[in-house]
Amino acid sequence: MLTSNLFQNSVEFPQKGDINTSANPSASEDDLQITEGTILGDHHVVEAFLGEGGFGLVTRCRDTKNNKTVAIKVNKSDPEILLQAKLEIFILEQLRRLDPDRCNIVEWNDYFLDGQRICLNFELLDQSLWDYIGDRNNRGLPMRELRPILHQLANALFHLGSVGIVHADLKPGNIMVVNRSESPVKVKLIDFGLACPASAVIPGDRVGTTGYCAPELMLGIPYHEAIDMWSLGLVAVELATGVPLYPGEDDYDVLKFIIETQGQLPDHLLESGLYTDCYFIEDNYNKHATLLLFKLQLKWPVLVQRFT
Structure with missing residues (x-):
């Protein structure tokens, strides 16, 4: 805080x-x-x-x-x-x-x-991008609509970075269409309730929304404006396809999706995470971290202790 x-x-x-x-x-x-x-x-x-x-x-x-x-x-x-x-x-x-x-x-x-x-x-703005996609039955946006929207969002993040602010909760629900009848659609970034100066970030402070958070946030690694770019990439995929790239009901699900699609996280990130032990165990034979059944540990800790 x-x-x-x-x-x-x-x-x-x-x-x-x-x-x-x-x-x-x-x-x-x-x-x-x-x-x-x-x-x-x-x-x-x-x-x-x-x-x-x-x-x-x-x-x-x-x-x-x-x-x-x-x-x-x-x-x-x-x-x-x-x-x-x-x-x-x-x-x-x-x-x-x-x-x-x-x-x-x-x-x-x-x-x-x-x-x-x-x-x-x-x-007063028109509607969120989440609703805008929903009005199209979650089919995704054509490139002629997608390109200017992503350009505007990148522009917003550039200017936030120019004043040293991390938004920390970029997602379709926090992006508003100014007027849906205009073409090309103009969008604006809203909801700065979780934003903070990059210079005042506290490692381990969990912000953001499940499914749009960078791994740094989930693992408790010191972060900066780059986490917003990660979220923008996820928003881009969702706008193009109509569905989230990393669906999941909790951070464990999302982290599992990330590793399955992009490979294991670098060791230097795992070693600097305050919460790495909540998600990973270290293989003493090859010194490589492997994903731990964290949900199982939460629900049946005694059972997990018997087999670890």
Whole structure:
């Protein structure tokens, strides 16, 4: 987790008197009782719900001050989520140096408080690439559509790297189509809730989504912007074929797919991983790591001990 000194040069964050970050039942049991017509803050009327996650909800709102329609990410008032929202604001502040249209990154307008919840105000976009592919019955996109999309995503990652930011959760669900009726389709990268400065990465910090993570994340190896390029490669395959390259219900499945298709990971990576022992055992005869039945170890540890 990033430390508070990262915020010294950022926006003025709400003080503890404004947002209660202590562990208490009301904060940890926030069920976000929001309906259409609810007013967030002073002047954002909820018109529809766009998505939800562990953090809270994403809503479509109308700003009654200027009658503009925007997307509002409503974070729960749970202390850990509050801290994560502050970290996301720090990242978004760094991204203000970039032109959102030229850099293919969602435009962030500001943040405001709704009671003890932090709400992030973004431009309203059309639909995610995940939904865009689904509308085509997961058949994949033709090259004339695929090429400009990948070019835009590579452009977004280039500009993130220029300001030293790792997105850490690149996937079709975090890529938005600006307007599906336009051709070629324009896309923007969204959701910086897991992003961090490359200089502040903590080895062993597990981020990202199963199926799109680089091996470094699964093994607890120090990482940098390159993990986003790994994810982009997986997104490219999924856009072309309509199905994920590495399906799996957990990291073990994904790592197994990677090794079966690309071969054993280099020894220097295995030796530097904090979690290598969770997935691999070393063959003392040839000093080569082999994949361990980690699922079996989790479910029946006594049985595994008998045969290892």
